[in-house]
Amino acid sequence: MFLNRLILTCWAVTWLAAATNAANPFPQPSPIDHAASSDSPNDRPNVLFIAVDDLACTLGCYNDPISQTPHLDRLANQGVCFQRAYNQLPLCNPTRASVLTGLRPDTIKVYDLDRHFRDEKPDVVTLPQAFQKAGYFSARVGKIYHYNVPASIGTDGFDDPPSWNATVNPRGRDKDDEAMVFNAEPHRKISGSLSWLAAQGNDEEQTDGMIATEAIQIMQAHRDEPFFLGVGFFRPHTPYVAPAKYFDMYPVDTLRLPYSPADDRADIPTAAFAHNCPVPNYNLDEATLLKATQAYYACVSFIDAQVGRLLDSLDELGIADQTIVVLWSDHGYHLGEHNGVWQKRTLFEQGARAPLIIRPASMHRQQDDKLLAGRGTCRRVVEFVDIYPTLTELASIEAPTGLEGRSLRPLIDNPVAAWDGYAITQVLRPADDRLGEPVMGCSIRTDRYRFTQWGEGKHGIELYDHRSDPNEFQNLAIDPDETAIAVMNRLSPILQSKASGKTPTTPFNPARL
Template identity: 50%
Template sequence: MSVTRCLALAVLLLSGSVAPAAEKMNVLLIVSDDLTNNTLKCYGSELGRSPNIDKLAARGVRFDRAYCQFPLCNPSRSSFLTGLRPDTLRVYENTTQFRQNKPDVQTLPQTFHKAGYFVARVGKMYHYGVPLQIGTDGLDDKPSWEQVINPKGIDRTELDKVFTLEKGQYGATLSWWAAPGADAEHTDAKTADAVIKLMAETKDRPFFLGCGFFRPHTPYVAPKTYFDPIPADKFALPVVPPGHRQAGPAPAFTSAKKDQDAMTDAQRREALQAYYASTTFMDAQVGRVLDALEQLKLADKTIVVFVSDHGYHLGEHGLWQKMSLFENSARVPMVIHDPRAKGNGRACARPVELVDLHPTLAELADLPAPANLDGKSVKPLLDDPAAAWDKPAYTQVLRGGGPKAKVPGFMGRSVRTARYRYTEWDGGKKGTQLFDYDTDPAELTNLVGDAKHADVVKQMKVLLPK
């Protein structure tokens, strides 16, 4: 370098005219467990009370057609925390830790750790058995985190007070409790406490924090004050047409359970009240975390993501919980707020997937992502929610089978475009379904046998992965 150029550079440095290196963006990934869009006001719920998630949605980009890759906790969380589909990981149930099959996977938090970020989780990020594994590591991935915190509250320690449809069962079946006392006694409140403390302790260095709330996963436990605003008798039950389930295909309804079928209408309304109350309680803890982000002056340099691991049935199709390929089970709430995004304050109607989170967050933070990821960055949609986008969303579910099964299971595979969902059970051998959401948002009319939709069936069939 010439003497003249050296002198010029020195002058620029002394004058402060050289632009400083861009500040690294933090990431706060908030995951709710078993949350349906239908209880959130920002997604159109009439009875839902979710002011804090609504506020985040108003500030960021709300994705109206976001989908999980598998409507069960472990396969879904393994998928979006790696950026790999369940078929790539070969994880289809709640017992297999993904590194048993893919030991060298670089997870989403590891991508940030490699870039010098402080990486930690509080609560449920990878799979836990709820409620019995609350307070433990569950099926965690130790290489993903520098620090882990496992809070435990009265929703775990006082299970004897929980009403359940099946004695001794609290997570696999419906159960609930309007608990006396304060928010602070519950696991999700303790989770918010720990996340706030971590943000305060690490505010001077870039961080990736996973904030994993347990609610509204059954047991639907929340302080009684969250139950009181909406009495159980105010809830309308979903209408299921006579013969709907019998019309099949049978695998579409395999997630139905006898104890839930036997519920009285009064119990169904109580369950709805408890689920909504648990959702509002979880929302209050989201608000505490987001308020702390503002108070710590971190909001302008933190990307906030709010998602659920999958959707949830509350009586639609006569089903409760998850494990179906209907919209209520496959669709998830997803809000991304990057303070720099040009599309903030808008909704996006493009189909996106949870598996897109890894490449998206890596790109937003300007970090290299693994080359083998199965998702696609949605950054273009954050800048323009109406941008061209031709990628559909895929969801699958296993029927039967599993590590200990004597008889092989089969897969249901579904593809969702902006207008249609097409599903094949066992490659079509056990049934197919086509729904048009422009005319049938409740998915009550299977159009596969309708000659007018034969071309649509052919087009959708081509989109399904082989």
């Protein structure tokens, strides 16, 4: 505890010293100007910005039939649960860079795990920087920008120093106990394979438990000034590690693999199947796959408990009413859909769709028939690039020009408001023994349809009607009728206006796609 207090005390001094270091390759944040807002600090809402790594819509508030997530469900009940929110690229580094810059992948030219957005946009003002400019204390605990996990837990990873006044990088026993992790695919690193551990000890010994503890300490230390606090949890990213009690919540004999028709893959282009899952279910048997499913859900409930600690601390500190809480996952996640697709890097619904919950500060909530109009489930199609302009508007702070999303404030005020939304998701599929060249896949999701082009259509096209086919089993682009042709002709130019579909000419690392 003394060390933590010492770290908190020294943060400001450390940052000011760094700002004068000419050798720092990153542009430094603007000095904090407490006159930037005419409001007193207590009148400006805090932001608790919670990111969860590799979290699918496997939550009670997203109607998952087995998930036990009471704290996330509580947050969804108090705010707005966006049922159809879509990331811009289902891979950790690109999607996080997109969210935090408010720009699409084709603008920042980030498609892999190695490229930094400032390589293309050196002067971009990130979301945390926008709050810094408005006089906020900006801090990060855990993974907000990309970490090269799990090897670098305890380091800054692939961070952006100008975004933060302070950073904390906990390292728990999950890292120290890696030798105990079961790896169902020993030829792969545990960070990319189906691997898990029902851990000994309590929540606070794990990295994510330590992240919650450190975040609570920061909220305590800065409760009297406006703060933007990024809290990034590592699980349920592989390896799936959580205390054993969470595994006990999901007995294996109660679990089932997802249903798909036997011929589901017959009408799906080769490029649509991620290179990191080359054969269905990695050729693993059903018993092993069900244990992996158990481990994934165990991690989801473990993270739910840590979010509950954060929410309880806001209440105990008396700052819940003046704090905007946003929870998001960097992308969706597969657990065996389409006859054996696992993990991420796809443009199917399970890869493109991810949780997004926003609870506005109560000072900004509207009253409607004695109920908060901000509460509810929103089924409008929204994008992750919308997060940046939404938070700046909710906090009444200036946003930079050129953001490529739009504020979700109208839907927070009224989740059933008219909204002509669509979402663009893309992914760069590297070459392998099934695909002769790197191919950019681009997908547009409307209220009814998903339309996807691979390599501008040269490597395949997909069209799914979610009104009749929510699991995307029937590709209508194969032998399309007049209606399907008309839909594709209408959606194609919209899609190409936001994502070109061309293989990038800027650097990318095929081994890190």
